[in-house]
Amino acid sequence: MITRKHIVTEPGGHRARRSLYWQYAVEPFFYLSPAIILIGAVMLMPLVIGISYSFQSIDLLRPFNTGWVGFENYTKLWSDRKFWLALENTFWWTFWSITLQFFLGLGLALLLNTQFYGKKLFQALVFLPWAVPTFLSALTWAWLFNPVIGPIPHWLAALGVLSEPYNILGDPDLALWGPITANVWFGVPFFAITLLAALQSIPGDMYEAAEIDGASAWQTFTKITLPFLAPMIAITVMLRTIWIANFADLIFVMTGGGPASSTQIVSSYIFTTAFRKLDFGYASAIAVALLGILMVYAVLLLVLRKKLVKV
């Protein structure tokens, strides 16, 4: 805004007009174009191609059987029991991952927003899991859950949670908790970082005023902290939900979708369909379906956010 005024008041109308043109139509794109070109070529174009695949038969195992098939992939999807099972698993995977990550992350952010001895070191250490490569955390947690050599089944048995130290990852009813635990461990720091940033932007005098008025810690939290955090919470929860629903690495390494598809989520199902069965057409149809579901979710949450923030 300031720059516009500065340029308009420059002497010489012609030069000013030319530099306005330069500034509004050309110069921003000088800085933006590498980013735009890369995103367009590597993400948007493949996205369009991917959507078009979902209306085709592209099966590398049957290369002569390709061509447009209309909605065939989608009707097949509708009656695919594995897909619906994967969708249900996606729901539980996402729900528990995000819930646990959020509450632990919020707790950590509140803790880091106070003063204590050794805070800098503490912050660096508790944020570390986020820097651990996913496949490595998957392997480590698979080891921790291993009934022969891992401690977790033994501890759970000692606590009476399990009747004996058996293989949780091999039990269709419990297997999903393995990747969920690993995901929570890995994802808490990210929530903590974003929420901490939001906490630190709350003006301090709000708290001083509340203290003078004799507000309890709980009142301060619900009346000041939470309302201030609400917009940040809405946006991070939305982005993270979508991200987690799409996130198959942990499951891929820890259980491979097994036992008996009990940990297969939609995105790992896409991967299996594309790269084990080499059926790209069908995989794309599943992906489009997932995209549709996530878009609906995002829109719902944005509407909800608008209502919440207005109040």
Add this chain to the structure above:
Amino acid sequence: MVFAQLQRPAMVIGKYAAILFYLTFALFPLYWLLKIAVTPDRLIYSDGTRLWPSEFTLSNFTAVLFQTDFLSYFTNSLVVSLGTAGLTTVFAAGAGYAFSRFNFGGKKIIIAVMLITQMFPLLMIIAPIYKVVASLGLLNSLTSLIIVYTAFNIPFATFLMQSFFDGIPKDLEEAAMMDGCSRFQALRKVILPLTLPGLGATLGFVFTAAWSELLFALMLISKNDTMTFPVGLLTFVSKFSVDWGQMMAAGVLALVPSCLFFIFIQRYLVQGLTSGAVKG
């Protein structure tokens, strides 16, 4: 200042309990990784759930370093991650600067598109990318990985950089431009030096992301000599009949660069998010 009530004795005990809980939760798996890496192979099973290994050894580390392709995977990952981090940071700095300083036609659309790229299942574009990369003859090349990773990391890195630029007063480059600098010169000589922490945070963030990426590397790389670290390590599972000790030793070594980067950046990351745009 905030949460003054936390000074009460019961609160203080609760607080230190919470600190202990988070530390244990964050560090225990890493400790276990390290423990297995320094346990001799023959004791891995019998030591099982012991908290402390009954014998130490560094043989897993020497075996990984000198008898496997670890160093080649490590170098490939380093090339890919540094390349990605460098390219992404330069491009995202440009884009973030444009978002921070200009009003221009299509700005909102471009921002919206960047947000949308964070939303759709990346698996959706895996198949098309595979076919494009294959038809260009770039399968098994580190270049293709760098290009793909850079594109993937640009949106978030751009928002991050924008929030750092937003924190720097506009008057600074205006003053420099009055003194006869072009905008680009002003950016390079005045603004960028002030954004160094932001550039560092972005660089580190993208480096860690590229260092851990598995699915695209798994898909685009199948030859041993261009495998990045995650893919190479996964092949340990089949190739060496799950040599856990070596695998965990390799894991510990792989942790070193990303953890160093991360410890360095996390302070700036909080600072950068505080100052602006990602607040939504």
